[in-house]
Amino acid sequence: MTTAKRLIFVGKDRSPRCLLETVQIPELQEGEILCKILYAALCKSDLHTLNGLRAQPVPSYIGHEALLEVVSHRRSDENLQPGQRVVFCVCDSCGKCSRCSHGLPQKCASLYKYGHEEMLTMKASLSGCYASHIILRPGTAVFVVPDEVPNHIAAPVNCSLATMVSAVSKIKGDASKTILVQGCGSLGVYCCALLHDMGFKKIMCCDRLITRLNTIRNFGGQGILAGEEFEKLESESVDIIIEACGSKDVIDVGLSLLRPGGTYILVGMVHPNSKLNLTAEKLIRKCLTITGIHNYAPHHLEEAVNFLARTATKYPWGDLIGPSYSLKEFEKAVKEAEQDRFHRVLIDPWK
Numbered sequence: 001m002t003t004a005k006r007l008i009f010v011g012k013d014r015s016p017r018c019l020l021e022t023v024q025i026p027e028l029q030e031g032e033i034l035c036k037i038l039y040a041a042l043c044k045s046d047l048h049t050l051n052g053l054r055a056q057p058v059p060s061y062i063g064h065e066a067l068l069e070v071v072s073h074r075r076s077d078e079n080l081q082p083g084q085r086v087v088f089c090v091c092d093s094c095g096k097c098s099r100c101s102h103g104l105p106q107k108c109a110s111l112y113k114y115g116h117e118e119m120l121t122m123k124a125s126l127s128g129c130y131a132s133h134i135i136l137r138p139g140t141a142v143f144v145v146p147d148e149v150p151n152h153i154a155a156p157v158n159c160s161l162a163t164m165v166s167a168v169s170k171i172k173g174d175a176s177k178t179i180l181v182q183g184c185g186s187l188g189v190y191c192c193a194l195l196h197d198m199g200f201k202k203i204m205c206c207d208r209l210i211t212r213l214n215t216i217r218n219f220g221g222q223g224i225l226a227g228e229e230f231e232k233l234e235s236e237s238v239d240i241i242i243e244a245c246g247s248k249d250v251i252d253v254g255l256s257l258l259r260p261g262g263t264y265i266l267v268g269m270v271h272p273n274s275k276l277n278l279t280a281e282k283l284i285r286k287c288l289t290i291t292g293i294h295n296y297a298p299h300h301l302e303e304a305v306n307f308l309a310r311t312a313t314k315y316p317w318g319d320l321i322g323p324s325y326s327l328k329e330f331e332k333a334v335k336e337a338e339q340d341r342f343h344r345v346l347i348d349p350w351k
Contacts, residue, residue, distance in 0.1 A: 031138025035068035057118035063129030064115030106295035141298035183245025184212035196220020326351035
């Protein structure tokens, strides 16, 4: 094996937007890991990039959610063996700068994000997941996926689930609190399942899609149709709100539902169209806490893997996953993902 296939994003106005190429796999450097990509998953952020809603330099190599199989490596880790299934942190960090030292490796001063970087060299271009192989850098944490977790279920773990593990880690206190999750997409489903597994009983989840509201019941949440929040909940009755939908339009409703002293955790609005129309007075008078969550640290991904293995049969994870497509069928996969029929659509580079 000396070559790899890769998809290159060349711009939203180009036709096609992505080019499929075959390239030579370079020799590994110290600390690097060469992996086969078993499955990649289409994240909403990639759809935003493809459609111009999220800025990204071109040409670049997109795709950051994937389940991998180790081919070879140049690390001193004796426990890392060829053939193992692994997931990896989307953020490669130095572990030495002040941000890393303060527990925010995802904000490393020399941060490198897989599937988000401009293609400068051939090696850098093997840093996304819409491909047959990927080369992981020396600062990238990897975790072995237990046998209990099927391939298709493991593919999205290193983005949505790990991010939500980071988000719910901010929730303190007893499980009697009332929590509202805004959005029943992947982030929302993972959030409800995590909270339910933690023992919370009052987990509400709102969304505009009735099909998603039906799904959320199987993951510990009680569905509320977007726009009907005040019919189901009283004003100032919610202790914690987790924004997981990416829409600024839900914030005013959320602020009205939060009780004095409540907490608002913002996760989904990672895009420019997120300017909020609110006053500091509104936050101050209600003594609210606003927290932003972006990506995660390696220990969150490790916890996500363990959680998925422990709950592999507790929740119907397979219901979230749609069909898989080959690299040549990438545009078909994108169209399927945009229909919102499934929480995740997969790319199988070996089809």
